[in-house]
Every structure is written in structure tokens, then in C-alpha cells.
Amino acid sequence: DGGITQSPKYLFRKEGQNVTLSCEQNLNHDAMYWYRQDPGQGLRLIYYSQIVNDFQKGDIAEGYSVSREKKESFPLTVTSAQKNPTAFYLCASRRGGLTATNEKLFFGSGTQLSVL
Amino acid sequence: QQPVQSPQAVILREGEDAVINCSSSKALYSVHWYRQKHGEAPVFLMILLKGGEQKGHEKISASFNEKKQQSSLYLTASQLSYSGTYFCGTEGGSQGNLIFGKGTKLSVKP
Numbered sequence: 001d002g003g004i005t006q007s008p009k010y011l012f013r014k015e016g017q018n019v020t021l022s023c024e025q026n027l028n029h030d031a032m033y034w035y036r037q038d039p040g041q042g043l044r045l046i047y048y049s050q051i052v053n054d055f056q057k058g059d060i061a062e063g064y065s066v067s068r069e070k071k072e073s074f075p076l077t078v079t080s081a082q083k084n085p086t087a088f089y090l091c092a093s094r095r096g097g098l099t100a101t102n103e104k105l106f107f108g109s110g111t112q113l114s115v116l
Numbered sequence: 117q118q119p120v121q122s123p124q125a126v127i128l129r130e131g132e133d134a135v136i137n138c139s140s141s142k143a144l145y146s147v148h149w150y151r152q153k154h155g156e157a158p159v160f161l162m163i164l165l166k167g168g169e170q171k172g173h174e175k176i177s178a179s180f181n182e183k184k185q186q187s188s189l190y191l192t193a194s195q196l197s198y199s200g201t202y203f204c205g206t207e208g209g210s211q212g213n214l215i216f217g218k219g220t221k222l223s224v225k226p
Contacts, residue, residue, distance in 0.1 A: 110157060
């Protein structure tokens with residue numbers, strides 16, 4: 001079955017440590033997204049990528065980094081510069097890439113990141 | 117800038133109706149609506165692309181007023197399964213930059 005897989009489901013980070021959240025899709029979608037979800041804050045856009053080897057910052061990119069070397073993969077690294085990383089992270093994808101306006105998002109099941 | 121959703125929360129009895137509003141300070145290409153149940157991924161409801169466009173999905177429909185940069189989600193004859201948090205997502209300015217509001221928590225009681 002096609003879909004988006006996020007791993008791990010739960011992740012713990014120590015002070016000063018970088019951690020990487022995985023997002024893989026087999027839907028052949030061009031566009032991929034990372035959102036952060038905090039209680040009462042909705043979904044806030046961290047980074048998005050419309051084609052391979054290209055990505056743009058969202059509203060809260062500071063302290064995060066991404067790469068898009070393959071169409072099916074869009075990993076998110078939470079760096080030590082992100083001082084408040086505890087949140088639920090959602091990855092999403094959709095068809096169309098640069099012409100994706102009329103395409104819906106497919107979401108993964110999320111990763112809960114907590115600080116030790 | 118996040119679109120603004122109202123109300124923040126609403127409690128209904130089964131069979132009652134509700135309206136959730138979404139407004140943006142920017143011109144919009146499209147408006148998306150999703151529902152999320154606790155601990156789960158958001159699920160797609162509908163996309164509206166044109167000013168004045170209306171769409172329906174069972175007893176859930178929506179409208180998009182492009183001039184006012186607003187969209188409304190209408191839930192009629194609510195069912196217990198409608199409970200969850202509803203998010204509007206807007207895309208405008210930079211294509212691909214799909215941003216969401218803070219959500220509206222809907223609780224349907226028997």
C-alpha cells in the first residue's frame with residue numbers, strides 16, 4: 001500500500017544533541033512538507049520541498065535543517081540550536097510539485113520528540 | 117502568517133449544526149480543510165480553489181470568498197464521528213507555502 005512512513009514514533013533528545021526524523025513516501029509525490037504541532041498552536045510549517053534538491057524555509061525554520069536528495073525521502077534534523085524541540089512532528093506530501101495548489105496533503109502518522 | 121480560525125472550540129449535541137470560519141490577511145490561491153482526531157494524522161476534507169466556490173462532502177460543506185480572503189466550513193446534523201480538531205490551510209503568495217490555522221476543536225455529545 002502506498003503511503004508516508006515516519007520513524008521513529010517516539011524520540012528523545014539530550015541537551016546539545018542533533019536528532020534526525022525520517023520521512024519516506026512511496027506515492028511518487030513531488031512535494032513534501034514538515035510541520036510542527038504544539039497544543040493550541042495548530043500546524044506550523046518548518047520546511048517544504050517542491051522538487052528534488054530544492055527546499056524552502058517555512059515560518060519556523062530556525063534550529064532545523066532538511067535535505068531532499070531523493071524524491072521519496074525528506075529527513076528533518078532538529079539541531080542543538082532549537083532550544084524548545086518538544087513537539088509532535090508531522091510529515092506530509094502531495095502531487096504536483098510546482099503546480100501542486102489543487103492537490104491535497106497526505107500526512108504521516110507523526111513523531112513525538114521529547115527532551116531528556 | 118497563520119490564518120485565523122474561529123471559534124477556537126465548540127460543543128454540539130448530535131444533530132446540531134456548526135460553522136467554522138477561516139480568514140487570512142493575504143490573497144489566497146486555495147483553502148484546504150482537514151480534520152484531526154487525537155493522536156492521529158490529519159485527514160483531508162476538501163480543497164476550494166476559486167472565489168465563491170462551494171463544495172460538499174456528505175453533510176460537511178464549505179465556501180470560499182476570495183475577495184474577503186475567507187472560507188467557512190459548515191457541518192450539518194452533526195454526528196459523534198465529527199468530533200475532532202478542524203484545521204484550515206491556506207496557500208497564497210508563494211506557491212507551495214501551505215500554512216495552517218490553530219484549529220477549532222469540535223466536540224459532539226450524544
